[in-house]
Structure formats: C-alpha cells, structure tokens
Amino acid sequence: MGITDFLFHLDDSLREAALLYPVATYGLLFTVIYTETAFFPLAPFFPGDGLLFAVGVLAAGGLLHPVLISLLLAVGAALGAWTGYRLGRSFGPAMFKRFAWLDRRAYVRSHAFYRKFGATALITSRFLPIVKALVPFVAGVAEMERGRFARYNVLSACIWVFSLVALGYFLGNVPFIRDHTTLLVLGLAAIFITGLGVTLVTKLVKRQRQSA
Template sequence: MGELADFFFHIDDSLRQATLLYPVATYGLLFAVIYTETAFFPLAPFFPGDGLLFAVGVLCAGALLNPFVICLLLSIAAALGAWTGYRLGHTIGPRLFERFTWIDRKHYFRAHAFYRKFGATALFTSRFLPIVKALVPFIAGVAHMEPARFVRYNILSALLWVISLVTLGYFLGNIPFIRDHTSWLVIGLAAIFVTGLLITTVVKLVRGAGVKG
C-alpha cells in the first residue's frame, strides 16, 4: 500500500523513470492500468486514471511518449475496460436477483428504463468521475442496455476522456510550473472530480429526503 501511495504522490517521476528504462513496457503498463480501472469498479479507487492521463500528456510534451500512439492505445484500453464491465453486469446481473431475493426488482426495471433513455449521457459524464466510470458500464449491463448503443457511445466517450485529458497535459506540460509540480496537480485534479461526485451525491440524497418528507 505504501508503494502505491508513493507512486501516486510521485506519479510524474515514476512514469518518467519507467519510460526511460522500459519505453515499450511502459505503454503496456499504461494500457493495463486504464483497462483495469474502467473494467472492475471494486479496484477503481486504487487507480488514478484521470490524473494518470494528465501526467501522460505532460510526458508526451517532453517527447518521452508518442501522443498519437498513447491516445489510440489508451482509448482502446478504456473502451475495452468498459465493455468488460458491461459484459460482467449483463452476465452477473440476473443472477444477483435470483440469488439475493431481498433485492427489490423495481430497481432493475428503473435502471433498465433509465439506460434506455439516458444511457449515452451517463456514459459520457461518468468518464470524468472516479469509480463511477467503472460502475456505470456494469449497471448498464445489468439493465441490459442495447449492446450496439452501448458500444457506440462507449467508444466515443473513451476517445473524449483520453484525448481531452492527454491533450490538456500535453499543452500545459510546456509550462515550467506545471511540469515541475505534476504530482500535486494530479492530486488536485482527482480531488476536484471526487468533490464533484460527493456534492452530486449529497444533493441527490437531500432532494430524495425532501421528496419523502
């Protein structure tokens, strides 16, 4: 756990060293991290995907990584990860209701109706929210969102997520302050996304309590 924390707080130095020592393997490592974070939501809290993409963009600005290869490779990783989560939800979902009879089936029908109407929006917005980005595809699978529709928006949202954050890191990476304080900026970026998620959750809980009251 300590090594993971050290990597997170020094993500720029860790990636820079890995790129210099093992340039080809670094591409594979980044692919594995993005895939795992988006495929398995219980593991998502341990992977700083958004901050990682920003840091990768900074390295691309320093010519340590190829930005075009990175954007293509990590977009594929993000799309495949979400597809894995979707298939897991599609396969495991029905079994959950059979095994755990206390789960209200109304939640299933509500989820099905929600993803039929707002599935595309959910996929796009969740990409920029830690943990949620891996949870939404799973729930979409549980709700049996149309596979063709999921694939279409999954690919588009993966491209948007990866390209936007890598590009942001690429252009800001030329600024000396940004380049020298990447780790703290990554932490700040993660904090902003988490704070946004918490605020959204609290607002929904308060509104829900108000409706019940």
C-alpha cells in the first residue's frame, strides 16, 4: 500500500493493522509521532493531528487501549520535540558562525522571543502542521533554557496528544464519525493548514505595510 492509499484510507489502514499486528501498531504510531515532531523537513509527510483523532476513534472501538496509547504517543511527541531542540542547539549557533550570509539579527531576535514567549510558542505550535516540528528546533537555535523547554515540552505534548485522542475517543461511537473517519481526518488537517496559511499571509501583509 502506497502512502497516498494509506492517507486516504487512514481509518481502514489503522484498523487492519491493529487487528493483524496489535503490538507492532503501537510501535508504528509511536514512530510516526516521534518522527513528525523531531525532524521538521519530514513533517509535511506525516498526518499527526488527524492520526491522533483516528487513534481515538480506534480506541473507542476497542482496538487500542486509550490510556496506554495516549501515554505512549505523548512520550513520542515529547521525545521528538526534545530531539529537534537538541539538533537546533547543537547545530544552529554554529551555522550562524560559519555562514556569514545568515541574518545575525534574526538570531538575536529569536533569543529575545524565546526568553519572553517560548512557553506559549511551544504549546500553541503543537496544533499547527510543520510548525510543531520547527518551533523546538528554533528554540534550540535560540538556546532556550533547557529546564524551561523540558517542562513546557512535556506539557504541550500531553495537551496535544490527550486532547485529540480524547476527541476521537468520545466521538468515535457516533455512527457518522465512525464511518467517515478518513474524511474527518483530512478535514481536520485542512483546517489546521488553512489556519496556518491565513496566519502567515496576515503577518506578511502586516510586515509589508510596516516596511512601506
């Protein structure tokens, strides 16, 4: 089965995997969530938000243990973001020193931003595709304090995973939702992506007006 078939038949694919390979399914879901949050260049290819909703629907049907899978995926999300943070902290500052053409002012501004708004950025970015993986990396580049990042990283991972899995779990027994999980997952992804696009366009327009 190709990636396109998997995404457009997400509920059927996960249901079949949970029935045939129950233990491996837990490992697969952990790997997907970890990878999406750890490596932002790969994030567009992983349906994190919709996947969590689908996991909740499957848990409502008894195919996955709701508490166990939620805890496992929260750990995966936290470890993934920590990996991104460590990559940013290890390679980010060196990049600005090595390549003179990089905007040093952006580096300085990122330090100031994460000192003031780092916790808020970590929590809100969890619900934005791609951004959820980019923010930890930038937090590492900005050398956000490790203890502060660790606290809000765990908190944001728990909020993200438990809220979306719970949403799928409590709505999973509704016949329409159970029978149209894939469409709802794609719709959820479209909403998040649209929101991100609107935010970026708004900021771009505002910046152009300020420059003018």
